[in-house]
Amino acid sequence: MDHNTTDMLEVGIREFRAKQERGLARLITLVETSPELGNSIFSRIGESLAQSQSQCHVIGFTGPPGAGKSTLVNAVTAVLRGEGHRVGIIAVDPTSPFSGGAMLGDRIRMERHYLDSGVFIRSLATRGGVGGLSPATKDVLKLMRAFGFDYILVETVGVGQTELDVMTAVDTVVVVLVPEAGDSIQTMKAGLMEIADVFVVNKADRPGSEELRSSLRVMLGLAAKRGPWEPLVITTQADKDIGSGEVLEAIVRHAEQLRQTGELEVRRALREERELLDLVSAHIINRWKALKDRPELAELASQVICRRIGVDRFLNAIANLA
Amino acid sequence: MEHSRHTRVLVAKPGLDGHDRGAKVIVQAFRDAGMEVIYTGLHQTPQQIARVAMQEDVDVVGLSILSGTHVALCQVVMDELRAQGLGNVVVFVGGTVPPKDVPKLKAIGVKEVFGAGSRFDDIVQSINTHVATRRG
Ligand code: B12
Ligand SMILES: Nc1nc2c(ncn2[C@@H]2O[C@H](COP(=O)(O)OP(=O)(O)O)[C@@H](O)[C@H]2O)c(=O)[nH]1
Ligand SMILES: [Mg+2]
Numbered sequence: 001m002d003h004n005t006t007d008m009l010e011v012g013i014r015e016f017r018a019k020q021e022r023g024l025a026r027l028i029t030l031v032e033t034s035p036e037l038g039n040s041i042f043s044r045i046g047e048s049l050a051q052s053q054s055q056c057h058v059i060g061f062t063g064p065p066g067a068g069k070s071t072l073v074n075a076v077t078a079v080l081r082g083e084g085h086r087v088g089i090i091a092v093d094p095t096s097p098f099s100g101g102a103m104l105g106d107r108i109r110m111e112r113h114y115l116d117s118g119v120f121i122r123s124l125a126t127r128g129g130v131g132g133l134s135p136a137t138k139d140v141l142k143l144m145r146a147f148g149f150d151y152i153l154v155e156t157v158g159v160g161q162t163e164l165d166v167m168t169a170v171d172t173v174v175v176v177l178v179p180e181a182g183d184s185i186q187t188m189k190a191g192l193m194e195i196a197d198v199f200v201v202n203k204a205d206r207p208g209s210e211e212l213r214s215s216l217r218v219m220l221g222l223a224a225k226r227g228p229w230e231p232l233v234i235t236t237q238a239d240k241d242i243g244s245g246e247v248l249e250a251i252v253r254h255a256e257q258l259r260q261t262g263e264l265e266v267r268r269a270l271r272e273e274r275e276l277l278d279l280v281s282a283h284i285i286n287r288w289k290a291l292k293d294r295p296e297l298a299e300l301a302s303q304v305i306c307r308r309i310g311v312d313r314f315l316n317a318i319a320n321l322a
Numbered sequence: 323m324e325h326s327r328h329t330r331v332l333v334a335k336p337g338l339d340g341h342d343r344g345a346k347v348i349v350q351a352f353r354d355a356g357m358e359v360i361y362t363g364l365h366q367t368p369q370q371i372a373r374v375a376m377q378e379d380v381d382v383v384g385l386s387i388l389s390g391t392h393v394a395l396c397q398v399v400m401d402e403l404r405a406q407g408l409g410n411v412v413v414f415v416g417g418t419v420p421p422k423d424v425p426k427l428k429a430i431g432v433k434e435v436f437g438a439g440s441r442f443d444d445i446v447q448s449i450n451t452h453v454a455t456r457r458g
Contacts, residue, residue: 002458004458021376022376025376025377025379026379029330029379096353099353099354099355100328100356101354101355101356101357101359102359103350103361105361108361108363111363114370114373114374115369115373121374121377123358127328
């Protein structure tokens with residue numbers, strides 16, 4: 001760790017503990033820089049994380065590009081603020097695979113909250129993440145939970161069928177669709193449609209929203225139920241703040257149901273398990289990358305591939321190499 | 323680990339002028355140079371700019387000003403940045419700044435000024451140099 005990073009870590013942790021947003025902002029930069037820095041941070045702010053687990057509800061907003069996700073996050077935040085809740089927002093936009101740069105444009109739609117001390121907005125670039133979020137999103141969520149927000153809203157990049165990471169990161173998934181998407185619902189069935197706890201039909205001012213709404217209902221009627229919860233369909237005009245209150249009501253109902261049925265614990269346990277597996281596999285992969293040129297491993301590796309020795313012996317070997 | 327910190331830049335248009343072509347091309351140029359760029363949109367107050375810069379933890383704040391009121395605006399933006407504890411963020415200014423005003427802006431704490439006709443390569447290189455210095 002260089003000097004600058006150590007300083008930033010110390011200052012960041014001090015400010016974070018004093019509940020200063022500047023500290024949260026700094027620590028987010030550090031967990032984005034490397035998972036190892038995440039370890040140093042979480043080992044020191046773990047207490048506030050443990051305390052905060054239960055109170056905070058995390059909501060994901062996903063759907064195709066241009067559907068109105070940012071606009072809806074903006075509108076729902078206004079409703080939450082009206083009720084006095086503190087809100088954290090994570091807005092993810094794609095990193096260009098060519099330049100490594102990114103244009104983080106979601107927050108333009110959230111301008112009315114810029115000066116509100118009860119709202120903290122952070123834009124993240126995907127940085128190689130392919131599931132609609134960035135690799136650091138879960139660590140950023142941890143930091144925000146520990147900071148003490150009542151609600152955290154996560155906006156994914158514009159997604160198609162397969163970018164479903166949000167499902168394993170949040171408590172309630174809101175899928176935002178627009179009338180233009182009507183025809184493609186059938187093809188979407190496989191992915192996005194199955195992870196929604198709440199459907200939002202946005203841009204109700206456009207023709208076709210009633211049709212979209214009814215085809216969603218039909219689809220939901222035919223679909224196999226995933227649990228006691230029946231996904232709700234809400235119609236909105238996010239840019240006019242129409243329907244955002246109903247969206248929040250649906251989310252709150254879902255949150256209550258999650259609690260009452262014990263499903264919240266189940267989801268969070270699954271999420272933790274997934275996180276553990278991600279951490280473990282990332283660790284093994286990094287360890288292997290660091291060691292793979294060592295001659296003593298080459299023979300072992302080929303024996304594993306031929307299934308002549310078990311993976312456990314191989315893992316032992318890479319764990320014990322100095 | 324060979325993780326590197328990405329350069330994060332906020333491009334903002336303070337004040338009332340609606341000339342946003344320059345800001346938009348600059349956003350593109352920064353993105354193509356591998357930076358993560360946040361654009362605030364038009365008509366931002368200095369308080370808004372400073373708070374966004376704080377939350378996004380940017381290395382650079384780039385102000386695009388074509389109203390002629392750059393000296394007064396930059397003064398307030400610098401004050402607000404300091405109020406957020408961001409006194410050492412690198413501040414760049416572009417737009418319509420006559421040469422005689424450049425020393426005034428630098429005296430306020432602006433690091434570099436790039437007016438009409440500036441080359442992207444020069445701007446990007448200058449940013450990289452200043453960010454490297456800031457990170458030590
Ligand atoms: C196009 C234009 C318009 C368009 C704007 C369209 C738009 N959406 O942007 C329209 C027609 C709407 C317009 C209107 C007006 N305009 Co006009 N406009 C221009 C003009 C001809 C070109 C500006 C431009 O787009 N250049 C192209 C871009 C790419 O260049 P740029 O912005 O300078 O950006 C470059 C650099 O400055 C730098 N840069 C820019 N931003 C940043 C930021 C950072 C961080 C960095 C590092 C670099 C950087 O990099 C870019 C690439 O080199 C200029 C004259 C001129 N030559 O500048 C007048 C000019 C800016 N307009 C002027 C005026 C007065 C007006 C009006 C008030 C006219 C009126 N009476 O109605 C209105 C006001 C509009 C408003 N709401 O504010 C004056 C401003 C006077 C002043 N500064 O003292 C100018 C200078 C013309 C003049 N000579 O009088 N305008
Ligand atoms: N007509 C209409 N436009 C909307 C509505 N909600 C959002 N928009 C616009 O749709 C565009 C994309 O919105 P945005 O929130 O950025 O979409 P995102 O890409 O899903 O985040 C913007 O121009 C919004 O102003 C709506 O209800 N009706
Ligand atoms: Mg968006």
